[in-house]
Amino acid sequence: MPRDYALIDCNNFYASCERAFRPELEGRPVAVLSNNDGCVIARSDEAKAAGVPMGAPYFKCRNLLERNGVAVFSSNYALYGDMSARVMRVLSRFCPSVEIYSIDEAFCDLTGVPGGAEAFGRRLRATVRAWTGIPVSVGIGPTKTLAKLANRFAKKQPRCRGVFDLGASPDPDRVLKWTAIGDVWGIGPRHAERLRKLGVDDALAFRGLKRDWVQKKMTVAGLHTLLELRGLPCFDFAAGPADKKTIVSSRSFGHPVTRLDHMLEATAQYAARAAEKLRGQRSVAASVLVSLQTNAFRLGRPQYSNALSVPLAVATAHTPALIRAAQSGMKRIFREGYDYKKCAVMLSGLEPERGRRLSLLALPPAHRPNDRPLMHAVDACNARWGRDTVAFAASGVRQGWRMKREMMSPRYTTAWDEILRVKAG
């Protein structure tokens, strides 16, 4: 039986989150910057129309932004994460099954919903808007790839009014023809360029290619995209989030770091953050990869980057152990005489906390009975009173390397003292 998958995608999500709490920005251009106020990562429709490019470095487009009266925000992930959860809760309340795909997208299985998928999608869209303030688009199709494609059509074609069901369309091929090859889910810039050179410019032309050729040139990933465009589902619907296989914490510094002690502070901070995420999925890590790099944009300056993987004797989620491992690796790859821009800590070899393998050489966790309750208490404090309420001394106190966020909006929904006030009368 053919299925109806819907892709619900929040429009210009970060910009819409900012606007949800500043109604006077409705109809005005809004842009949100990446960490460190580095580049533009979200734009309202008005900002797009003004010609603000996606990914543009802030210092390069600052004039353009000012000239057009664009309201500019540093990214506020506490706010976006919470708004995302609200949107997802609305979807879960009305849809039989929801797969959260990213912070601003979810797939829903609408097969057999009463009244038809499109009408259901319209109600969903209106409800999300009314309950969260976030505008969404809804695309419906028999496979995830086609739902994605339908979603893009819904978003770009005003007459769709935010919802489009490809399966119910009188001429679906016309929509495929309208979709540029590079806009097909799963076809990135590399493959798109190659395909265009062969005269394959849109989804319809791609769909007509021979499977053997596609598999040979684009591996099974490309083959799956091809088959999905033909209406054969290749990507399963996953109700719950799968455990991560790697966990990364990395951040560019607010100022270049030159000293080992500062680098070790940042390493500890990132290791602690990664460890928190690790415990969040009840896993332990078997190895820690640290890396560092100078700023490759600064031509003419000496460049250096390196990475080192540090295996752990026993897989663990204990922050002090992970900090020790990360710092020992960092000491080995750090070289004096460079301006470092960024470092990262990646946890890999993840396995569930229960049922992990134990080493014969190190004490099993049962012999360190206080580790887990301690970490649990730290996580509970930070969940309740905010990140870094309890932190590790190894992360330093002054943290001169911390990122810049000079235009951040309040954490309207996650911090009591930043909550919106509504004046009476």
Add this chain to the structure above:
DNA sequence: TCTGGGGTCCTAGGACCC
């Protein structure tokens, strides 16, 4: 002139996604 063969595991790099 000759230089086995096949399996498994790991890693690095490439491509993609948001």
Add this chain to the structure above:
DNA sequence: TCTGGGGTCCTAGGACCC
């Protein structure tokens, strides 16, 4: 002066083993 962060999957090739 200032250019994000966090993931997944696939493949090729080398190491290693018998």
